[in-house]
Amino acid sequence: MKIHIRNGRLIDPKNKIDAQCDVYIAAGKIVGIQHAPKDFVANQTIDASGLIVSPGFVDLSARLREPGSEYSATLVSELNAAAAGGVTSLACTPDTQPVLDEPGLVEMLKYRAKQLNLAHVYPLGALTRQLEGKLLTEMCKLTEAGCVGFSQADHAIIDTQVLWRACEYASTFGFTLFLRAEDDYLAKNGVAHDGEIASRLGLKGIPSAAEGLAIASILRIAHETNTKIHLCRLSTAEGVNLVREAKKQGVQVTADVSAQHLHLTDLDIGYFNAHAHLKPPLRSIRDKDALCQGLKDGTIDAICSDHTPVNDDAKLLPFAESEAGATGLELLLPLALKWANNQKLDIAEAIAKITDQSAQILGINSGHLSIGSDADITIFNPDQTWKVMPDQLKSQGKNTPFLGLEMTGKVQYTLLHGQITYQDESN
Amino acid sequence: MINPQLDSDGNLKHLLTIEGLPTRILNQILDTAETFVGVAERDIKKVPLLRGKTVCNIFFENSTRTRTTFEIAAKRLSADVINLNVGTSSQSKGETILDTVDNLIAMHADMFVVRHNQSGAPHFIAQHVPDHISVINAGDGRHAHPTQGLLDVFTIRRYKPDMHNLRIALVGDVLHSRVARSEIHALTTLGVPEVRVIAPKTLLPTDVEKLGVQVFHDMKAGLKDVDVVMMLRLQNERMNGAMLPSAQEYFKTFGLTQEKLQLAKPDAIVMHPGPMNRGVEIDSCVADGNQSVILPQVTYGIAVRMAVMAILGGGSGQTGSGA
Numbered sequence: 001m002k003i004h005i006r007n008g009r010l011i012d013p014k015n016k017i018d019a020q021c022d023v024y025i026a027a028g029k030i031v032g033i034q035h036a037p038k039d040f041v042a043n044q045t046i047d048a049s050g051l052i053v054s055p056g057f058v059d060l061s062a063r064l065r066e067p068g069s070e071y072s073a074t075l076v077s078e079l080n081a082a083a084a085g086g087v088t089s090l091a092c093t094p095d096t097q098p099v100l101d102e103p104g105l106v107e108m109l110k111y112r113a114k115q116l117n118l119a120h121v122y123p124l125g126a127l128t129r130q131l132e133g134k135l136l137t138e139m140c141k142l143t144e145a146g147c148v149g150f151s152q153a154d155h156a157i158i159d160t161q162v163l164w165r166a167c168e169y170a171s172t173f174g175f176t177l178f179l180r181a182e183d184d185y186l187a188k189n190g191v192a193h194d195g196e197i198a199s200r201l202g203l204k205g206i207p208s209a210a211e212g213l214a215i216a217s218i219l220r221i222a223h224e225t226n227t228k229i230h231l232c233r234l235s236t237a238e239g240v241n242l243v244r245e246a247k248k249q250g251v252q253v254t255a256d257v258s259a260q261h262l263h264l265t266d267l268d269i270g271y272f273n274a275h276a277h278l279k280p281p282l283r284s285i286r287d288k289d290a291l292c293q294g295l296k297d298g299t300i301d302a303i304c305s306d307h308t309p310v311n312d313d314a315k316l317l318p319f320a321e322s323e324a325g326a327t328g329l330e331l332l333l334p335l336a337l338k339w340a341n342n343q344k345l346d347i348a349e350a351i352a353k354i355t356d357q358s359a360q361i362l363g364i365n366s367g368h369l370s371i372g373s374d375a376d377i378t379i380f381n382p383d384q385t386w387k388v389m390p391d392q393l394k395s396q397g398k399n400t401p402f403l404g405l406e407m408t409g410k411v412q413y414t415l416l417h418g419q420i421t422y423q424d425e426s427n
Numbered sequence: 428m429i430n431p432q433l434d435s436d437g438n439l440k441h442l443l444t445i446e447g448l449p450t451r452i453l454n455q456i457l458d459t460a461e462t463f464v465g466v467a468e469r470d471i472k473k474v475p476l477l478r479g480k481t482v483c484n485i486f487f488e489n490s491t492r493t494r495t496t497f498e499i500a501a502k503r504l505s506a507d508v509i510n511l512n513v514g515t516s517s518q519s520k521g522e523t524i525l526d527t528v529d530n531l532i533a534m535h536a537d538m539f540v541v542r543h544n545q546s547g548a549p550h551f552i553a554q555h556v557p558d559h560i561s562v563i564n565a566g567d568g569r570h571a572h573p574t575q576g577l578l579d580v581f582t583i584r585r586y587k588p589d590m591h592n593l594r595i596a597l598v599g600d601v602l603h604s605r606v607a608r609s610e611i612h613a614l615t616t617l618g619v620p621e622v623r624v625i626a627p628k629t630l631l632p633t634d635v636e637k638l639g640v641q642v643f644h645d646m647k648a649g650l651k652d653v654d655v656v657m658m659l660r661l662q663n664e665r666m667n668g669a670m671l672p673s674a675q676e677y678f679k680t681f682g683l684t685q686e687k688l689q690l691a692k693p694d695a696i697v698m699h700p701g702p703m704n705r706g707v708e709i710d711s712c713v714a715d716g717n718q719s720v721i722l723p724q725v726t727y728g729i730a731v732r733m734a735v736m737a738i739l740g741g742g743s744g745q746t747g748s749g750a
Contacts, residue, residue: 196637198632199635202567202570205632205633274551316525318543318546318548
C-alpha cells in the first residue's frame with residue numbers, strides 16, 4: 001500500500017519542519033518527504049489542503065480499563081478513541097484488575113492491542129506488587145514483556161524505604177519511574193483543592209503542599225539513587241517551581257500535565273459537577289496559570305490526556321462518591337491547541353508537547369516523521385470547530401468537564417503503520 | 428451558571444443552600460415563618476396549605492430531631508408525610524441514590540426532604556427530579572443545613588430585630604459544620620456587619636475568612652462585646668485525636684462558661700443547634716441560663732420549616748412578593 005499525502009502543512013517539531021510538504025508512504029514506512037522516491041506510484045492519495053500533517057500523537061497516560069473494568073470501557077472502544085483523537089502511541093497505567101504486575105498480563109495486553117492494530121500500546125508496569133507499595137515487581141521480566149517504565153498509578157508508596165529501594169533497583173537497569181506526586185496522608189479522603197471553593201462546598205480538600213512534599217521527597221531520593229523520574233500530572237504552582245529548580249540543578253526529571261488542568265480550575269466544580277472530579281484535583285487559577293507557564297518554559301515537558309473513561313453510573317453520584325477522572329484521548333489535540341493559542345505560541349509548540357516530547361519520555365522511537373520511520377501520522381484541521389457531545393465520542397466514557405463546550409481542532413485522518421485507522425466522517 | 432434553586436421567574440424552587448439566595452427570598456421565608464408561629468398555639472394546630480400533597484423525608488443519614496421537626500412542620504401544613512430511613516434499608520442493599528429517588532417519584536411524592544452524609548447530594552437529587560418536585564436540603568455533609576441557618580436568623584431577628592447593627596460570634600467546629608456555613612451565609616446575606624468565628628486552627632476550613640468572617644483563636648478576644656453567641660456541636664469522634672487532644676482541654680479553651688459569656692454584651696443571647704454536649708462546648712448553667720434561647724430555636728424551627736414548605740408548595744400566598 002502506497003499513500004501520497006499532498007498539499008498539507010507538515011509540522012514535525014523533532015526535525016524542525018513547518019512547511020508545505022508532501023509525504024510519501026510505502027509498506028508502513030515514510031519513504032519520502034517533499035520529494036517522491038523514484039518510481040513512486042500511489043495507491044491512494046490523501047488531499048491535505050488546508051490541513052496539518054503531524055507525527056501521530058504520543059500520550060503518556062491513558063487508562064484502557066482492560067483487564068477488569070470492561071463495564072467502563074474496553075480495549076476496542078478506547079483504542080478507537082485513540083485513533084479518533086489522532087493518538088498513535090500511548091502509555092497505559094497498571095491500575096487494572098488484576099494489576100499489571102506480571103509479565104503474562106503485559107504480554108496479553110500487548111498481544112490484544114496488536115491484534116486490534118489501532119494504536120501502539122506501551123504498558124507501564126506496576127512498580128510494586130498489587131500497587132501496594134511494599135514488594136517490588138519483576139521489573140526486568142516486565143520490561144522484556146513490553147513495559148516501558150514503572151508506575152504506581154494513583155497509589156503512593158508511603159514507606160520511603162520501599163521508594164528508595166524501588167529507585168535503586170530501577171536505576172540499576174536504567175528504568176524510568178512514572179510517579180504521581182501526592183502525599184498520601186495529606187490527601188486522605190480529599191476530593192478537591194483545599195481552598196475557598198472546597199470550604200464553601202464542604203468538600204474535603206487536598207492541600208497544594210501534598211504535591212510539594214511528595215515531589216521534594218521523590219526528587220531527593222531520585223537524586224541520591226540516580227534514578228530517572230517522570231512526574232505525572234503536576235497540578236500546583238509549588239510543584240512547577242520545585243521541578244524548575246530541580247532541573248536547574250541537573251536532576252534527571254521530566255514532568256507532564258493533563259490537558260484538563262491547563263484550562264480548568266476548582267471554580268469549574270460549580271454546583272458539585274462530578275465531571276470536574278479529577279485526580280489530582282483541579283486547583284486554583286494561580287496554579288493553572290503556573291502550569292501553563294511551566295509548560296511554555298519547558299519545566300513541564302509534555303501534555304497527557306490522563307484519559308480515564310468512567311461509566312455513567314459511577315459519575316451519577318454525589319461529588320465525593322463519584323469516580324474521579326475524565327475521558328481525554330479525543331480532546332488532547334484541541335486542548336493542546338487551545339493552550340498554544342492562549343499563550344500566543346505557534347501550533348508547532350503544541351504538537352511538540354504531544355509528540356516528540358512525550359516519545360522521548362517513554363524512550364520510544366516515535367513522535368517524528370523521518371524517512372525510514374513508521375508512518376504513524378495524524379492529519380488535522382486546526383480551525384474546525386466541534387461540540388463535545390456524548391455521541392460524538394468514540395470512547396465508552398462520556399465523562400468530561402468539557403461536555404457541551406466547543407472545541408477548535410479536529411482530526412481528519414489517523415494513520416498507523418501507513419494504514420488509515422480513523423477518517424473523519426465528513427471526509 | 429444558573430442558580431439551581433430558583434425558577435425562571437426568580438422564585439424559590441428548591442432549598443439547597445443559603446449561599447447565593449437573594450435577600451428577598453430569605454426575608455420572604457422569615458416573614459412567612461412569622462405567620463406560622465401562632466399556629467402551634469391554637470387548639471387545632473393545622474393549616475390546609477399542603478393538603479393532598481405528599482412530603483417525603485429521605486434520610487440517608489440518621490437524625491431524630493431534624494426529621495421530627497420536618498415531619499411536624501409538614502403535618503401542620505396538612506401534608507401526608509412519609510419517612511424513609513434509607514441509611515438502614517435500600518442503600519445497604521446496594522441501591523443507588525437515583526434508584527431510591529426514582530422509586531419515590533413513581534409513588535408521586537411532591538416534595539423531598541433530604542439528608543445525606545455527602546456534600547452536594549441534595550443538589551444532585553434536585554438535578555434529577557422532574558419539574559414539579561421540590562427538594563429541601565435537611566443537611567448534606569459539611570456543606571449546608573439551610574433550614575437550620577434560617578431558623579437561627581429567625582431566632583436572632585426575634586430577639587435582636589436590627590440585623591444591621593449586630594456583632595455575632597460562632598464558636599467551635601466550623602470545619603465539619605454545615606450549620607456554621609449556612610449560618611454564615613444567612614447572616615452575611617441579611618447584612619449583619621460583623622460575623623466572627625472562634626476556634627482552634629484545626630477546626631477551621633481553609634480560607635474561611637473569604638466567607639466574610641473575622642477569625643479569632645481566643646475566646647476572650649472573640650466574645651468581646653458580641654450580641655449573639657452561636658455555639659457549634661463538637662462531634663464525639665473529633666474530641667480525642669489529631670484535631671483536639673481532649674474534651675476537657677476543649678472545654679477549657681473553647682467551652683462557653685458564664686465567666687466567658689460576661690465578656691459579651693450584657694443582653695447577649697446564646698444559641699446552639701443541638702444536640703448539645705454539656706461540659707464540652709457549653710456549660711450547663713449557660714445552656715439553661717436566662718441568656719439561652721436554645722429551646723425557642725427548636726420551636727421556631729417548626730415555623731421556619733413550615734414557611735419553606737409552604738413557599739415551595741406554592742401555597743404561601745406570598746410567592747414573589749417583596750421582590
